[in-house]
Amino acid sequence: MTDHVRVALDAGVLTLTLARPEKKNALTNAMYEALVREMTRAEEDGAVRVVLFQAEGDMFTAGNDIGDFVAVATGATPARNVGASPFLQALANATKPFVAAVQGRAVGVGTTMLLHCDVVIVADDAALTTPFVNLALVPEAASSWLLPARVGHARAFAMFALGRPVDGRAAVEIGIATEAVPAAEVQARALAVARELATRPLGALQATKQLMRDAGAIRAVMEREGEEFRKRLNSPEAMEAFRAFAERRPPDFSKIG
Numbered sequence: 064m065t066d067h068v069r070v071a072l073d074a075g076v077l078t079l080t081l082a083r084p085e086k087k088n089a090l091t092n093a094m095y096e097a098l099v100r101e102m103t104r105a106e107e108d109g110a111v112r113v114v115l116f117q118a119e120g121d122m123f124t125a126g127n128d129i130g131d132f133v134a135v136a137t138g139a140t141p142a143r144n145v146g147a148s149p150f151l152q153a154l155a156n157a158t159k160p161f162v163a164a165v166q167g168r169a170v171g172v173g174t175t176m177l178l179h180c181d182v183v184i185v186a187d188d189a190a191l192t193t194p195f196v197n198l199a200l201v202p203e204a205a206s207s208w209l210l211p212a213r214v215g216h217a218r219a220f221a222m223f224a225l226g227r228p229v230d231g232r233a234a235v236e237i238g239i240a241t242e243a244v245p246a247a248e249v250q251a252r253a254l255a256v257a258r259e260l261a262t263r264p265l266g267a268l269q270a271t272k273q274l275m276r277d278a279g280a281i282r283a284v285m286e287r288e289g290e291e292f293r294k295r296l297n298s299p300e301a302m303e304a305f306r307a308f309a310e311r312r313p314p315d316f317s318k319i320g
Contacts, residue, residue, distance in 0.1 A: 068101070074261060074309065075113060075270070076114075076261050077101065078117065079098060090128060099149045109279065120167070123189070136174065158273060160257075162182045184249055185235070199295060300316055300319050
């Protein structure tokens with residue numbers, strides 16, 4: 064267990080708290096492993112009826128720790144050892160209800176994971192972004208399919224390709240989130256909803272969730288995205304993006320065909 068993911072089980076609600084606020088809750092491989100372990104536990108443990116994702120500090124998550132991508136660019140880490148694939152698979156395979164409490168920024172996987180949550184409570188001033196193209200990458204978590212299905216092609220493309228943020232109120236209006244509340248109320252509201260869900264008949268909840276999702280199709284999209292994502296990690300464009308980040312300069316893609 065990493066200290067950067069805190070775990071609590073109470074009254075059927077398994078709360079997973081991202082606890083790396085000094086690094087904007089950026090997700091490391093160790094954090095992904097801890098999350099997957101607990102999500103697997105949730106599926107197998109009858110005492111767990113609902114999973115609640117939340118985060119410490121003023122930000123939900125900055126997404127995947129960019130340091131992992133820089134390690135690929137510098138040759139320190141093979142591309143196959145970087146990323147959230149087991150976490151994404153756990154999202155795809157989940158049958159129990161997921162609730163998310165989102166304050167501040169949710170970047171990359173911090174936004175795409177919300178497409179797999181059944182209830183999303185956001186701060187009204189939250190900022191959801193999926194700036195994959197900015198890093199010369201492609202969407203993941205089946206978001207290349209799920210996000211356009213939620214918000215339409217034009218909005219999804221602007222989020223992916225231009226990195227345009229969506230605030231909490233807009234996230235509710237376009238169907239990414241369930242409810243927007245003041246930031247100070249997000250976690251309490253999400254916990255209240257999670258506890259309410261925990262009182263519902265679990266079998267009916269799971270059957271409803273499964274009827275509303277095509278898990279096989281989600282996994283298939285994730286596989287296609289994953290193949291392209293790994294190719295992109297080793298591309299000249301990605302190498303430039305990660306080196307630019309490490310060198311604290313804007314990337315220059317103009318000489319890369």
